[in-house]
Amino acid sequence: MKVVLFCGGQGMRMRDYSDTLPKPMVPIGPRPILWHLMKYYAHFGHHDFVLCLGYKGGVIKEYFLDYREEMSNDFVLTEGGGVQLLGRDIDSWRITFVDTGLHANVGTRLWSVRRFVENEEIFLANYADGLSDLPLDEVIARLRDSDKACAFVTVRPSQTFHVVTADEDGTVTGIDAAGAGDLWVNGGFFVMRPRVFDYMRPGEELVEEPFRRMIEAGDLMTVRYDGFWVGMDTFKDRQRLDDLYAGGTAPWQVWRRGEQT
Numbered sequence: 001m002k003v004v005l006f007c008g009g010q011g012m013r014m015r016d017y018s019d020t021l022p023k024p025m026v027p028i029g030p031r032p033i034l035w036h037l038m039k040y041y042a043h044f045g046h047h048d049f050v051l052c053l054g055y056k057g058g059v060i061k062e063y064f065l066d067y068r069e070e071m072s073n074d075f076v077l078t079e080g081g082g083v084q085l086l087g088r089d090i091d092s093w094r095i096t097f098v099d100t101g102l103h104a105n106v107g108t109r110l111w112s113v114r115r116f117v118e119n120e121e122i123f124l125a126n127y128a129d130g131l132s133d134l135p136l137d138e139v140i141a142r143l144r145d146s147d148k149a150c151a152f153v154t155v156r157p158s159q160t161f162h163v164v165t166a167d168e169d170g171t172v173t174g175i176d177a178a179g180a181g182d183l184w185v186n187g188g189f190f191v192m193r194p195r196v197f198d199y200m201r202p203g204e205e206l207v208e209e210p211f212r213r214m215i216e217a218g219d220l221m222t223v224r225y226d227g228f229w230v231g232m233d234t235f236k237d238r239q240r241l242d243d244l245y246a247g248g249t250a251p252w253q254v255w256r257r258g259e260q261t
Helices: 033-043 057-065 106-112 136-146 194-199 209-216 235-246
Strands: 002-007 048-053 075-077 083-085 094-099 123-126 130-132 150-155 162-166 172-177 185-192 220-225 229-231
Touching (some): 002 033, 033 123, 033 130, 048 106, 057 094, 130 185, 136 150, 194 209, 209 220, 229 235
Parallel strands (some): 002 123, 048 094
Antiparallel strands (some): 075 083, 123 185, 150 185, 162 172
């Protein structure tokens, strides 16, 4: 099952990274968030990736062309400086790199790579800027059982903002943390059938006009997930993910479950 990753957006609006790296290449520990997400998909058996490149796409290409397995695997340094790897990361991965435009929106990027997925029964897609321990197989099964064109995951917002309700005269009737009420947001994890392209037109943003057409046709569904999810939009988000990694408690590293400590 192919995995389309939207890697073409601008860099993060945070110190140290915005001018040098596209957001998917911002590091969590020794590896970029993109690597963590690809490891997550590979854990569920999905190793065929299509990267939709844009802003600083060359940085992503160079990273994989110069990939060093020893940076995240145990190894033996032999006499004479040779390296004997005791594990590997990406030897089973197949990665297609596609330049989809510097300023293109997500819908345009997906439309640009449709030739790579249009013969798939189902394909996966992701914004490539958030991590979760979502049980992916269950979401795929939900789409298969429904026969709808697209399922996307909704999650509790991780940002620390407040939702305010008020009467027409401005009298405040409630103020709650974003995650406390019945508020769900797009988590950026998509499971799709190729007929989503029937709802799309060139230049449209995916979750606007195409999603509205799917809603009108009753062909769109969501799967709510109340577990771990963090979208990396701010320095604070990145720091939270980095701290979890450094502490050995990164929930999204589903591939490490069952390992001996």
